[in-house]
Amino acid sequence: MVQSILQVTAMESELAAVSVLGPRHNRHKRVLAADLLLTALIDAFSILVIFLLMSFSSTGDILYINKNFEMPKAAYGEMLDRNPVVKIDENQIFLEDKMIDGGGDGLFRALLAMKQKAAADRPTEESPTIITVQADRRIKYQVLNQIVVACAQAGFSDIRFAVLSK
Amino acid sequence: MHGRKKHLDFELNLVPFIDLLSVCICFLLMTAVWLNVTSINVKQAVGGQSQTETEKKPTVWVMLAENGDLTMDFKSAAKIPANMQKLRVAAEAGRFNLDGLSKILQQIKVVEPELRTVLIHPKAQTSYEDMIDVMDRFRNSGMNDLGVVPL
Numbered sequence: 001m002v003q004s005i006l007q008v009t010a011m012e013s014e015l016a017a018v019s020v021l022g023p024r025h026n027r028h029k030r031v032l033a034a035d036l037l038l039t040a041l042i043d044a045f046s047i048l049v050i051f052l053l054m055s056f057s058s059t060g061d062i063l064y065i066n067k068n069f070e071m072p073k074a075a076y077g078e079m080l081d082r083n084p085v086v087k088i089d090e091n092q093i094f095l096e097d098k099m100i101d102g103g104g105d106g107l108f109r110a111l112l113a114m115k116q117k118a119a120a121d122r123p124t125e126e127s128p129t130i131i132t133v134q135a136d137r138r139i140k141y142q143v144l145n146q147i148v149v150a151c152a153q154a155g156f157s158d159i160r161f162a163v164l165s166k
Numbered sequence: 167m168h169g170r171k172k173h174l175d176f177e178l179n180l181v182p183f184i185d186l187l188s189v190c191i192c193f194l195l196m197t198a199v200w201l202n203v204t205s206i207n208v209k210q211a212v213g214g215q216s217q218t219e220t221e222k223k224p225t226v227w228v229m230l231a232e233n234g235d236l237t238m239d240f241k242s243a244a245k246i247p248a249n250m251q252k253l254r255v256a257a258e259a260g261r262f263n264l265d266g267l268s269k270i271l272q273q274i275k276v277v278e279p280e281l282r283t284v285l286i287h288p289k290a291q292t293s294y295e296d297m298i299d300v301m302d303r304f305r306n307s308g309m310n311d312l313g314v315v316p317l
Contacts, residue, residue: 038180045187052194063203072298076305077204132205137295141288144297145317152210152316159314160205163298 063134063162064097072137075166080132083160084114086147087134093147104146111154131156206301208312224281226274226309230288230300234261238270245278262296264303271307282308287315 063080065071069089086107087094093107095114100106115127131151135144151159224243228236234257240246255266274281284304288297301312 038184042180042183042187045184045191049187049190049194052191052198055198056194065201071203072295074204074206074298074302074305076302077206080203080205135294137293137298139294140290141292141294141297142290142317144294145290148210148314149316157210159208159210161208161298161301162203162205165202165204 063132065134070137071134071162071164073166074163077163077165078160080160080162081130083130083132084111084128084156085132085134085162086151088136088139088143088147091139091143104150107147108150108154111150111156115155127155129156130158130160132160132162134162206298206305206312207310208301208314210313223283224278225283225285226281227285227287227315228300228304230262230286230292230296231257232289232291233257234263236262236267236300240274240278240281243278243281245280246274247277250274250277262300264299267300267303268306271303271309275307275309283311283313284309285313285315290317 063085066089084096085094087097093100093103095107095110098110100110102109111131118125119127133144133147133151135147148159151157222242224245225241226243227239227241229239230236236255238253238255240251240253243251253270255263255270257263258266284301286297286301297314304312
Protein backbone atom coordinates (compact mmCIF):
# COMPACT_ATOMS: atom_id res chain seq x y z
CA MET A 1 0.00 0.00 0.00
CA VAL A 2 1.31 3.39 -0.98
CA GLN A 3 1.61 5.71 1.98
CA SER A 4 1.74 9.45 1.70
CA ILE A 5 4.82 11.36 2.79
CA LEU A 6 2.90 12.92 5.64
CA GLN A 7 1.69 9.58 6.89
CA VAL A 8 5.16 8.11 6.70
CA THR A 9 6.70 11.01 8.53
CA ALA A 10 3.94 11.00 11.11
CA MET A 11 4.56 7.34 11.75
CA GLU A 12 8.30 7.59 11.89
CA SER A 13 8.90 10.95 13.38
CA GLU A 14 10.02 11.65 16.89
CA LEU A 15 6.96 13.75 17.52
CA ALA A 16 4.49 11.16 16.34
CA ALA A 17 6.16 8.40 18.26
CA VAL A 18 5.55 10.04 21.59
CA SER A 19 1.98 11.06 20.80
CA VAL A 20 -1.02 8.98 21.76
CA LEU A 21 -1.63 8.18 18.12
CA GLY A 22 1.85 6.90 17.55
CA PRO A 23 2.14 3.12 17.43
CA ARG A 24 4.37 1.99 20.26
CA HIS A 25 5.62 -1.08 18.41
CA ASN A 26 7.38 1.21 15.93
CA ARG A 27 9.63 2.63 18.57
CA HIS A 28 12.66 0.73 17.36
CA LYS A 29 12.23 2.30 13.88
CA ARG A 30 12.40 5.86 15.14
CA VAL A 31 14.03 8.35 12.80
CA LEU A 32 15.51 11.37 14.42
CA ALA A 33 14.86 13.70 11.46
CA ALA A 34 12.78 16.67 12.64
CA ASP A 35 9.53 17.48 10.92
CA LEU A 36 8.73 21.04 10.04
CA LEU A 37 5.13 22.05 9.86
CA LEU A 38 5.40 24.11 6.70
CA THR A 39 1.81 25.37 6.57
CA ALA A 40 2.32 27.73 9.50
CA LEU A 41 5.53 29.01 7.94
CA ILE A 42 3.79 29.72 4.64
CA ASP A 43 0.97 31.48 6.51
CA ALA A 44 3.46 33.74 8.24
CA PHE A 45 5.32 34.43 5.01
CA SER A 46 2.09 35.23 3.19
CA ILE A 47 1.06 37.72 5.88
CA LEU A 48 4.49 39.37 5.66
CA VAL A 49 4.30 39.61 1.87
CA ILE A 50 0.79 41.10 2.01
CA PHE A 51 1.87 43.67 4.63
CA LEU A 52 4.96 44.65 2.64
CA LEU A 53 2.98 44.88 -0.59
CA MET A 54 0.44 47.16 1.09
CA SER A 55 3.19 49.51 2.26
CA PHE A 56 5.10 49.28 -1.02
CA SER A 57 5.73 52.58 -2.74
CA SER A 58 6.11 52.28 -6.50
CA THR A 59 7.24 55.90 -6.81
CA GLY A 60 10.45 55.28 -4.89
CA ASP A 61 12.30 57.95 -2.99
CA ILE A 62 11.07 61.37 -4.02
CA LEU A 63 13.13 63.22 -1.45
CA TYR A 64 16.56 62.56 -0.10
CA ILE A 65 16.74 63.30 3.63
CA ASN A 66 20.12 63.89 5.25
CA LYS A 67 21.01 62.52 8.65
CA ASN A 68 20.66 65.77 10.59
CA PHE A 69 17.74 67.02 8.57
CA GLU A 70 14.42 67.06 10.44
CA MET A 71 11.27 67.65 8.47
CA PRO A 72 8.11 68.96 10.15
CA LYS A 73 5.25 66.58 10.79
CA ALA A 74 1.63 66.96 9.76
CA ALA A 75 -1.39 64.71 10.03
CA TYR A 76 -3.44 66.02 7.13
CA GLY A 77 -0.96 66.19 4.27
CA GLU A 78 -1.62 65.14 0.71
CA MET A 79 0.23 62.60 -1.38
CA LEU A 80 3.51 63.93 -2.69
CA ASP A 81 4.13 63.71 -6.43
CA ARG A 82 7.38 64.03 -8.31
CA ASN A 83 7.98 67.73 -8.96
CA PRO A 84 11.09 69.94 -8.98
CA VAL A 85 12.46 70.08 -5.44
CA VAL A 86 13.86 73.15 -3.74
CA LYS A 87 15.71 72.25 -0.58
CA ILE A 88 17.08 74.43 2.19
CA ASP A 89 19.83 72.78 4.15
CA GLU A 90 21.96 74.79 6.59
CA ASN A 91 20.85 78.05 4.96
CA GLN A 92 21.99 76.83 1.54
CA ILE A 93 19.43 76.58 -1.26
CA PHE A 94 19.47 73.58 -3.57
CA LEU A 95 17.39 73.12 -6.71
CA GLU A 96 17.23 69.44 -7.67
CA ASP A 97 20.32 68.81 -5.51
CA LYS A 98 22.34 71.53 -7.27
CA MET A 99 23.53 74.27 -4.96
CA ILE A 100 22.22 77.71 -5.90
CA ASP A 101 24.34 80.78 -5.24
CA GLY A 102 22.83 84.21 -4.73
CA GLY A 103 19.93 83.33 -2.40
CA GLY A 104 16.44 84.14 -3.61
CA ASP A 105 17.62 85.96 -6.75
CA GLY A 106 19.81 83.01 -7.73
CA LEU A 107 16.89 80.66 -7.20
CA PHE A 108 14.61 82.87 -9.29
CA ARG A 109 17.12 82.78 -12.19
CA ALA A 110 17.58 79.01 -11.85
CA LEU A 111 13.80 78.44 -11.82
CA LEU A 112 13.35 80.60 -14.90
CA ALA A 113 16.13 78.70 -16.69
CA MET A 114 14.45 75.43 -15.73
CA LYS A 115 11.13 76.66 -17.08
CA GLN A 116 12.73 77.76 -20.36
CA LYS A 117 14.46 74.41 -20.73
CA ALA A 118 11.18 72.57 -20.07
CA ALA A 119 9.41 74.74 -22.65
CA ALA A 120 12.16 74.08 -25.24
CA ASP A 121 12.22 70.32 -24.56
CA ARG A 122 8.45 69.88 -24.54
CA PRO A 123 6.85 72.77 -26.46
CA THR A 124 3.39 71.18 -26.55
CA GLU A 125 3.14 70.77 -22.79
CA GLU A 126 2.26 73.47 -20.31
CA SER A 127 5.14 74.79 -18.27
CA PRO A 128 5.35 73.40 -14.74
CA THR A 129 3.75 75.41 -11.95
CA ILE A 130 4.20 73.02 -9.04
CA ILE A 131 7.28 72.93 -6.85
CA THR A 132 8.15 70.94 -3.76
CA VAL A 133 9.89 72.73 -0.90
CA GLN A 134 11.89 70.62 1.51
CA ALA A 135 13.10 72.46 4.58
CA ASP A 136 14.24 71.72 8.10
CA ARG A 137 11.56 72.22 10.73
CA ARG A 138 13.76 74.62 12.74
CA ILE A 139 14.37 77.24 10.05
CA LYS A 140 12.77 80.64 10.37
CA TYR A 141 10.29 82.09 7.95
CA GLN A 142 12.71 84.82 6.86
CA VAL A 143 14.80 82.10 5.19
CA LEU A 144 11.77 80.40 3.68
CA ASN A 145 10.35 83.71 2.50
CA GLN A 146 13.00 84.14 -0.21
CA ILE A 147 12.03 80.76 -1.67
CA VAL A 148 8.31 81.54 -1.54
CA VAL A 149 8.89 84.86 -3.28
CA ALA A 150 11.28 83.43 -5.90
CA CYS A 151 8.88 80.59 -6.72
CA ALA A 152 5.90 82.94 -7.04
CA GLN A 153 7.89 85.33 -9.26
CA ALA A 154 9.10 82.49 -11.49
CA GLY A 155 5.51 81.32 -12.00
CA PHE A 156 5.50 78.36 -9.62
CA SER A 157 2.23 79.21 -7.93
CA ASP A 158 1.66 75.80 -6.31
CA ILE A 159 4.12 75.28 -3.51
CA ARG A 160 4.12 71.93 -1.75
CA PHE A 161 5.80 71.89 1.64
CA ALA A 162 7.13 68.40 2.18
CA VAL A 163 6.23 67.02 5.61
CA LEU A 164 6.42 63.71 7.37
CA SER A 165 3.16 62.01 8.04
CA LYS A 166 2.22 61.99 11.77
CA MET B 167 -11.88 -5.35 -12.77
CA HIS B 168 -11.53 -4.77 -9.11
CA GLY B 169 -8.16 -3.09 -9.09
CA ARG B 170 -6.57 -1.61 -6.08
CA LYS B 171 -8.05 1.67 -4.91
CA LYS B 172 -6.15 4.67 -6.19
CA HIS B 173 -5.33 7.37 -3.71
CA LEU B 174 -6.89 10.55 -5.01
CA ASP B 175 -5.32 12.87 -2.46
CA PHE B 176 -1.93 14.28 -3.26
CA GLU B 177 0.52 16.48 -1.49
CA LEU B 178 1.77 19.79 -2.74
CA ASN B 179 5.48 20.34 -2.71
CA LEU B 180 5.65 23.41 -0.52
CA VAL B 181 9.35 24.12 -0.91
CA PRO B 182 9.01 26.23 -4.14
CA PHE B 183 6.25 28.27 -2.44
CA ILE B 184 8.58 29.02 0.43
CA ASP B 185 11.36 29.94 -1.99
CA LEU B 186 9.08 32.31 -3.86
CA LEU B 187 7.76 33.93 -0.70
CA SER B 188 11.27 34.33 0.69
CA VAL B 189 12.43 36.08 -2.48
CA CYS B 190 9.33 38.33 -2.38
CA ILE B 191 9.96 39.24 1.26
CA CYS B 192 13.63 40.05 0.60
CA PHE B 193 12.77 42.22 -2.40
CA LEU B 194 9.98 44.09 -0.61
CA LEU B 195 12.06 44.63 2.52
CA MET B 196 14.94 46.05 0.50
CA THR B 197 12.76 48.37 -1.57
CA ALA B 198 10.46 49.46 1.26
CA VAL B 199 10.18 53.20 1.97
CA TRP B 200 9.53 53.48 5.66
CA LEU B 201 9.20 57.27 5.87
CA ASN B 202 5.83 58.43 4.68
CA VAL B 203 6.37 61.85 3.11
CA THR B 204 3.31 63.93 2.32
CA SER B 205 2.83 67.58 1.46
CA ILE B 206 0.95 70.65 2.60
CA ASN B 207 -0.15 72.43 -0.55
CA VAL B 208 -0.04 76.19 -0.72
CA LYS B 209 -1.26 78.29 -3.60
CA GLN B 210 0.44 81.59 -4.10
CA ALA B 211 -1.52 84.34 -5.82
CA VAL B 212 0.55 85.68 -8.68
CA GLY B 213 -1.98 88.17 -9.98
CA GLY B 214 -3.52 88.20 -13.44
CA GLN B 215 -7.15 88.85 -12.59
CA SER B 216 -8.51 92.24 -11.72
CA GLN B 217 -10.18 92.74 -8.37
CA THR B 218 -13.63 93.10 -9.94
CA GLU B 219 -13.25 89.76 -11.78
CA THR B 220 -12.23 87.94 -8.65
CA GLU B 221 -15.11 86.29 -6.87
CA LYS B 222 -15.18 87.37 -3.24
CA LYS B 223 -14.85 84.24 -1.19
CA PRO B 224 -14.90 84.10 2.59
CA THR B 225 -11.29 84.38 3.67
CA VAL B 226 -9.45 84.37 6.94
CA TRP B 227 -6.15 86.16 7.47
CA VAL B 228 -4.08 84.58 10.21
CA MET B 229 -1.28 86.59 11.81
CA LEU B 230 1.31 84.54 13.66
CA ALA B 231 2.85 86.78 16.30
CA GLU B 232 6.32 86.18 17.63
CA ASN B 233 5.02 85.76 21.21
CA GLY B 234 2.79 82.85 20.13
CA ASP B 235 -0.48 84.75 19.75
CA LEU B 236 -2.70 83.98 16.79
CA THR B 237 -4.99 86.63 15.35
CA MET B 238 -7.69 85.73 12.84
CA ASP B 239 -9.34 88.37 10.70
CA PHE B 240 -12.33 87.19 8.66
CA LYS B 241 -13.06 88.93 5.35
CA SER B 242 -16.16 88.57 3.15
CA ALA B 243 -17.65 86.22 5.71
CA ALA B 244 -21.08 87.75 6.29
CA LYS B 245 -22.39 84.78 8.26
CA ILE B 246 -19.84 85.26 10.99
CA PRO B 247 -21.20 87.63 13.67
CA ALA B 248 -19.56 91.05 13.99
CA ASN B 249 -18.08 90.26 17.40
CA MET B 250 -16.30 87.23 15.93
CA GLN B 251 -14.88 88.91 12.83
CA LYS B 252 -11.59 89.39 14.65
CA LEU B 253 -10.45 86.66 16.99
CA ARG B 254 -7.33 86.19 19.04
CA VAL B 255 -6.00 82.90 20.32
CA ALA B 256 -3.62 83.66 23.15
CA ALA B 257 -0.31 81.84 23.40
CA GLU B 258 0.09 78.91 25.74
CA ALA B 259 3.47 78.65 27.47
CA GLY B 260 5.01 80.87 24.79
CA ARG B 261 3.82 78.66 21.93
CA PHE B 262 0.82 78.69 19.62
CA ASN B 263 -2.29 77.28 21.30
CA LEU B 264 -3.17 74.78 18.59
CA ASP B 265 -5.91 73.01 20.55
CA GLY B 266 -7.58 76.35 21.25
CA LEU B 267 -7.32 77.17 17.55
CA SER B 268 -8.96 73.86 16.59
CA LYS B 269 -11.88 74.51 18.94
CA ILE B 270 -12.48 77.96 17.49
CA LEU B 271 -12.22 76.65 13.94
CA GLN B 272 -14.86 74.01 14.64
CA GLN B 273 -17.25 76.72 15.81
CA ILE B 274 -16.44 78.93 12.83
CA LYS B 275 -16.98 76.07 10.40
CA VAL B 276 -20.49 75.55 11.81
CA VAL B 277 -21.32 79.23 11.32
CA GLU B 278 -19.62 79.64 7.92
CA PRO B 279 -19.24 76.28 6.12
CA GLU B 280 -18.11 78.02 2.91
CA LEU B 281 -14.96 79.32 4.54
CA ARG B 282 -12.07 77.51 2.85
CA THR B 283 -9.48 80.14 2.05
CA VAL B 284 -6.81 80.84 4.63
CA LEU B 285 -3.92 83.26 4.28
CA ILE B 286 -1.14 82.69 6.77
CA HIS B 287 0.93 85.72 7.67
CA PRO B 288 4.01 84.60 9.61
CA LYS B 289 6.62 86.88 11.11
CA ALA B 290 10.31 86.70 10.18
CA GLN B 291 11.15 84.74 13.32
CA THR B 292 8.24 82.29 13.07
CA SER B 293 9.59 78.77 12.78
CA TYR B 294 8.67 76.63 9.79
CA GLU B 295 7.39 73.89 12.11
CA ASP B 296 4.92 76.24 13.82
CA MET B 297 3.70 77.43 10.44
CA ILE B 298 3.09 73.84 9.30
CA ASP B 299 1.32 73.01 12.59
CA VAL B 300 -1.07 75.93 12.12
CA MET B 301 -1.71 74.97 8.49
CA ASP B 302 -2.36 71.38 9.55
CA ARG B 303 -5.05 72.53 12.00
CA PHE B 304 -6.77 74.54 9.28
CA ARG B 305 -6.67 71.55 6.93
CA ASN B 306 -8.15 69.42 9.68
CA SER B 307 -11.08 71.87 9.84
CA GLY B 308 -11.72 71.53 6.11
CA MET B 309 -10.03 74.79 5.09
CA ASN B 310 -7.79 73.51 2.34
CA ASP B 311 -7.10 76.60 0.22
CA LEU B 312 -4.00 77.80 2.00
CA GLY B 313 -1.72 80.66 1.10
CA VAL B 314 1.36 82.19 2.65
CA VAL B 315 1.87 85.92 2.72
CA PRO B 316 5.47 86.96 1.91
CA LEU B 317 7.23 89.26 4.35
